[in-house]
Amino acid sequence: MPDWSVKNPYSSILSENFVLNSEGSRKETRHVVFDLGDSGLEYKAGDAIAVIPRCPPELVDEILSMCNFSGDEKVETHLGACSLREALTDRYEVHRVSKKWIGGLGPRLTSDTGTIGIRIVKRQRVSSDDGSLLMDWEGSGVDEDVPEGYAEIGFASNPAEDLWNELTGDAKAMEDYIWSRDYIDVLGDFGHIGFTPQELVDGMDRMKPRLYSIASSPEHEPGTVHLTVATVRYNHHERDRTGLCTGFLAERCEVDDTEIGVFMSPTRSFVLPEDGSIDIIMVGPGTGIAPFRAFLQQREFDGATGRNWLFFGDWTEGGEYYYRKEMEAWKENGLLDRHDLAWSRAGPEKVYVQHLMKQHGEEIWSWLSGGGYFYVCGDKNYMAKDVHSTLIEICAEHGGMSDEEAKEFVETGLMKTEKRYLRDVY
Ligand SMILES: Cc1cc2nc3c(=O)[nH]c(=O)nc-3n(C[C@H](O)[C@H](O)[C@H](O)COP(=O)(O)OP(=O)(O)OC[C@H]3O[C@@H](n4cnc5c(N)ncnc54)[C@H](O)[C@@H]3O)c2cc1C
Ligand SMILES: NC(=O)c1ccc[n+]([C@@H]2O[C@H](COP(=O)([O-])OP(=O)(O)OC[C@H]3O[C@@H](n4cnc5c(N)ncnc54)[C@H](OP(=O)(O)O)[C@@H]3O)[C@@H](O)[C@H]2O)c1
Known part of the structure; x- marks a missing residue:
């Protein structure tokens, strides 16, 4: 089987792509299923998959048009020569400008260096009364070459400099x-x-694959990879924009049709305990649920006897309770021993996963002191930090340790030595 990689990705197609949120939700989190076909790609619960996005064609068209290029021009890239259109679509990230590219504008802006002149290829004659366009003119851009009464568009040397x-x-x-x-x-x-x-x-950011925690177990969902993807959407300067990969998956990836480059990103650390009789606590709000759906499918398939405790949460139960039916079925059949849900926008007070952890601190301590594993997945900047400090507080309070001892116990003991506090945060 080929060694699928960033330079040689497998072209997968989607067999499912739908929004998990209920109608009326202001979030757009998708369940996306990749078909692994005859790729020979393998994975385990806890792994991530890398997805290679493509830039929005309307953005590429607009850039080409602003520069008066057809797109057929040849350019050299880090992946070899290709057409300018292909470079802007597949090899560079055109949805966010790079610092390096702006830095590189310098010599072209400085008209008095004498080394590189400014060439303006298009000027327009504009009515001074109402600013309306009277006539187009194209030329070299050398100052004397501009006919009287014509104004530059798009570039004015001083403001740009x-x-x-x-x-x-x-x-x-x-x-x-x-x-x-x-x-x-x-x-x-x-x-x-x-x-x-x-x-x-030159100087544009190279296209980077995006990682997604896999939300399925290969035994439970053979031949496919399931993902839980939060679509990034925002509006700047009066234009709606999306994150590159999430916008690609949401808007330009048709089921059974679009080919999408993927390769596996296996984890060595974010894994289930080999011994299925060990208890596990999983904290995964938002898209952090993804690997825990995989873990639960795997534990069910394995017939693991250890207890499973899931902390999940998001804005509201009505809008963002992802995989509700599956979770309720697992609660019903006993796979999920404990299931705590934190809805942050359901009432006047924010309820977060760590608030529920704190309420059940004594029991968490009891699972941990019995050798249980503790997993966290999702937002790195806020949630994972708060969950971390809450875990230390719980160990201090219920494990009879000082704050320093509890910190040492969690950060050195659980995390580094015993490797049973594991995180998949982004
Ligand atoms: C190990 C790992 C696992 C992951 N698992 C998942 C997962 O299961 N599900 C999931 O959804 N994601 C997951 N991610 C995140 C994922 O890889 C992408 O980073 C995410 O989907 C955004 O990608 P994008 O290309 O759409 O956005 P990009 O185009 O890369 O843009 C994202 C950037 O936009 C910035 N941004 C956000 N809002 C604004 C704004 N208003 N204005 C300007 N910029 C803004 C953000 O800071 C961010 O840097 C994971 C990441 C890692 C590293
Ligand atoms: N810019 C975007 O449009 C966008 C879209 C999707 C995802 N993302 C990013 O992608 C990551 C994952 O997003 P996601 O959709 O999985 O959900 P998320 O943004 O991580 O939110 C999931 C839940 O976590 C709550 N939360 C916020 N701060 C918390 C904290 N300090 N401790 C505990 N819980 C906290 C949220 O509540 P509240 O929101 O009510 O505070 C929400 O209920 C995040 O880094 C997020 O910023 C960005």
């Missing part, structure tokens, strides 16, 4: 600028300043 100086001289201003802008925004601000097709792509 000023903006470039501001951005490259102030890291915070640069971060703020690139956070909300793609190449269409930036070409609007700086204009087409004499790019060759090669110069246009």
Whole structure:
């Protein structure tokens, strides 16, 4: 079987792609099922899969049009030569401008260096009364070459140079600028300043695969990989935008049709205990549920006798209770011994998974001191940090330890030495 990788991904197609949220929910989290076909791809519960997105064609078309390129021009890329259109679609990330690319504009903006002149390929005559377009004119852009009464569009040397100086001289201003802008925004601000097709792509961020925790067990769902994907959507400068991969999956991946490059990203650490009689506690709000659906399917398939405790939560029970039927069935048949649900936007007070952990601290301590494993999956920046400190508090309170001892117990004992506090956070 081929060794599928970033350079040689398997072209999978989807057999399912639907929104898990109920109608009226303001979130869009999808259940996406990849068909592994005859790829020979294998995985275990806990692994992630890498998905290679493609850039939105309308963004690529707009960039080409702003630069007066057809897309057929040849460019060199890190993956070899290809057409400019292919480079912008598959090899670079055009939905967010890169710092390096903006940095690279410098020499082209500085008209007095004498080394690289500014070439403006399109100017327009604009009525001074109402700003309406009177006539198009195309030329070399050399100043004397511009007919009288014609105004530059897209580029004005001083403002663009000023903006470039501001951005490259102030890291915070640069971060703020690139956070909300793609190449269409930036070409609007700086204009087409004499790019060759090669110069246009040089400095753009290379296309990176996105990782997703697999939400299925290979034994329970043979030949397929299930994912739980939160679609990233936002609006900047009056344009709706999406995250690159989640927008691709949500808007441009048709079931049984679109080919999507994938390869496996196996985990060595985020695994079930080999001994099925060991208890496990799983904390996975939001998309953090994904690997725990896989774990539960696997434990059921294995006939594991250890107890399973799941902490899940999201905004509301009505809108974001993902895999409700499966969870309720597992509660019913006893696979899930404990199931605690934290709805953060259901009432006046936020209820988070760590609040429920705290309420059940004594029992969590009892599972842990009996050799149980503790897993966390989902948001790294807030949730996982708070769950971590709550776990330390629980160990201090119920394990009769000082705060320092509890910290040491969790961070050195459980995490490093015994490897039974495991995290899959992003
Ligand atoms: C091991 C691992 C497992 C993962 N598992 C899952 C999973 O099971 N499910 C899941 O949904 N995700 C998962 N992720 C996250 C996933 O890999 C992607 O990062 C995520 O889907 C976003 O990808 P994207 O290409 O759509 O967004 P990108 O185009 O990469 O954009 C995301 C970026 O947009 C930024 N952003 C967010 N809001 C705004 C805004 N308003 N304005 C500007 N920028 C903004 C974010 O900071 C982020 O850096 C996992 C990540 C890792 C590392
Ligand atoms: N920008 C976007 O549009 C977007 C979309 C999807 C996902 N993401 C990112 O992707 C990651 C996963 O998102 P997700 O959909 O899985 O859900 P999520 O954003 O992690 O939210 C899941 C649940 O966790 C709660 N939560 C928020 N802060 C918490 C904390 N400190 N401790 C415990 N729980 C907390 C949320 O409550 P509240 O929200 O009510 O506080 C919600 O109920 C996050 O990093 C998220 O920022 C971003």
